[in-house]
Amino acid sequence: MNLKRVVTHIACGFLFASCGAYFNQPIMNQDARIGETSGYSAKLVEFPEPAEPIVAGVYNFKDQTGQYKNVENGSTFSTAVSQGATTMLIKALEDSKWFTPIERENLGNLLNERNIIRSTRDEYRKNSNPNEPNLPPLLYAGVLLEGGIISYDSNIITGGLGARYFGVGGSTQYRQDRITVYLRAVSTSSGKVLKTVYISKTILSQAIDASLFRYVNFQRLLEVETGYTKNEPVQLAMKEAIEKAVHALIVEGIQDRLWSTKSGNELNDKLVEKYLEEKKLEESTRLYEREYFDQNLKNSFTLDLGGALYKGDYGNGELTPLIRLGYNTSLTDFMSVGLKAGVFNLKGGTAYDETFGHLDLNLEFNLLKNDKLAPFVYAGGGLMAQLASDESSSVDTSNAEGKVQYGVGVNYYLSKKFSMRLWAEHNIPFSDKLDGIESGKYTDFYYNFGLGLQYHFSFSSKSKSTDKPLEN
Known part of the structure; x- marks a missing residue:
């Protein structure tokens, strides 16, 4: 019964994780509202x-993807994105006050x-x-704004989670799409492309449901289902991407001295500095919103401190240093070889x-090379020998024997040169003589756990240079 309650609570947790959407279900017609x-x-x-505002003309800011709406069954002729991108762009230009759209x-x-007006007059x-x-003359544009929606990628990430026990269960699913916008400013006097910006925006869809399927009496079946689906509107995602593109175009234009704020250089520099910090952070997160970490130092030294746990003929052991x-x-990029030597107590x-x-000699595989928090696995073989009991504490090589080991861990980069790692490994000797007793059908073994500090470096290589030009 306790397990049933746990599963029921988990299912309810799935259901009420976003209570706002669940308890705001529409049951009546709604009046028109401002967008x-x-x-x-x-x-x-x-x-x-x-x-000074810039007179800008937008002839056509269109959908260049050719993407149709994604459906599970059948086909559709509905486009994936709105065809009114030009109108959205003109609205964003108007809101910014930096452009006078014509x-x-x-x-x-x-x-x-x-x-008609001219002939009437x-x-x-x-x-x-x-x-x-x-009739007064028409305004002419000093800048043309061109570009469009160049990409709509469906299902860049999909996933979910679910559980069911004795007819009680719940599940959640999600899907993420991605829209990409390019915007460029072109000088009408020279035709020069003054600046180009590139903006992307993800679109999230979620579904959560819970259900109960139970026989409450003979030939009496109770079945209950509830849940909801929430889709981020593509039009709002498209609007936000266009607005951010206009914002980026203004700031990058300020950076290149194409235009300026009314307050002058001091405010210009603050806006550019803030924008460059944001841009650096966004560029480092890459596609899946994880911070990108470029580790190009190929060598490292590690100091590990931890404990060993004996499992053998003397029963369960104690954690020792x-x-x-x-x-x-x-x-x-994803594989390294490592040599480790140390002392431990069982x-x-x-x-x-x-x-x-x-x-020990290990082959190590880094599963997420470009993440600051990177899991890794390793495996290999090695030698172990009991230390002599006299004061010299030398290694008694007469009882050395081989072993294999494998382990898992996670590495966290504090900086380019230093990282910390948490690891655990399983060591299996080739014989059952680890504790001096050969008993039972299983070989003695032990676990190692630890926390390590790693220093990363590269050997400097001096390449020979010459002042002579290269010859074909």
């Missing part, structure tokens, strides 16, 4: 004012209307009002207490 703002709408509106998407309609001049003013030194060198009750020295 939602994205996370970057407020940043654009509150951005410092420019020294109508270029439907320029033909504007020119036709101006022709000509008639008035002929018949009744010779002083009818001429261990110390060892190691050296690792990388063979590839103890089993009051009858067994011995100190050993060991020398």
Whole structure:
């Protein structure tokens, strides 16, 4: 019954993890409302004012993906993203106050209307009002904004979790898509591309459900299901990506002295510095929002402190101290070879207490090379020998024997040169003579656990240089 309650509580936890969505289920028609703002709408509106607004024209900021909406069954002719990207971009330009957008998407309609106005005024001049003013000229753009939505990637990450016990269970699923926007500013006087920015935004979909399936009496079946699905609107994700692209274009233009804020250089420098810090952080996280860490130092020394736990003919052992030194060198980006030597103690009750020295050679695999928190696994073979009991504490090589070991651990990089690692390994000698007693059908073995400090470095290689030019 206790296990059943635990499973029920887990299922309820899945269900109520996002109570806002569950308890805000629509049951009535809703009135029209002003459109939602994205996370970057407020940043654009509150951005410092420019020294002078830039007249900008947008002819067509379109969907260049050709992507249709992803469906599980059948086919659809609905596009994955909105076809109104030009309108969104013009709205973002207007909100920023840095640009004066002019109508270029439907320029033909504007020119036709101006022709109607011009011909009407000509008639008035002929018949009744010779002083009818001429139509003022159109504004022309100093900058054209081009680009579009160049990518919509479906299911870049999918996953979920579920459990069911005696008819009670729950599950959660998620899916992540990704939209990518390019925006560039082009000078109308020279045709030069002044600046190009690239922005991406993920789109999250989640589904959570819980169910109960139980016979409550003879021929009486109780079945209950509940849950919800929540999809991030593609239109809002697209709007946020475009707004962030406009924000990035303004700041990078300030950085290149293409335009300036009304307050001058001091505010310009602060805005650029803040933007560059944000850009550096975003570039380091790469695609899956994990911080990218480029470790290019190929060698390392390690100092490990920990404990050993004996398992043998004297029964369960006690945790005893261990110390060892190691050296690792990388063979590839994900594989290295390491040599470790150390001293450890094994103890089993009051009858067994011995100190050993060991020398291990391991092949290590780093599972996430470019993460600061990186798990690793390793395996290899080695030698171990009991230390002599006299005061010299020398190694008694007469009882040396071989062994194999394998282990797992996690490495955390404090900096380029220093990291800490937590590890655990299983050591299996080739014989059953570890404690001096051959008994039972299982070979004696022991576990090692530890915490290590690792120093990373590279050997400096001086390449021979010459002042002579290369010859073909």
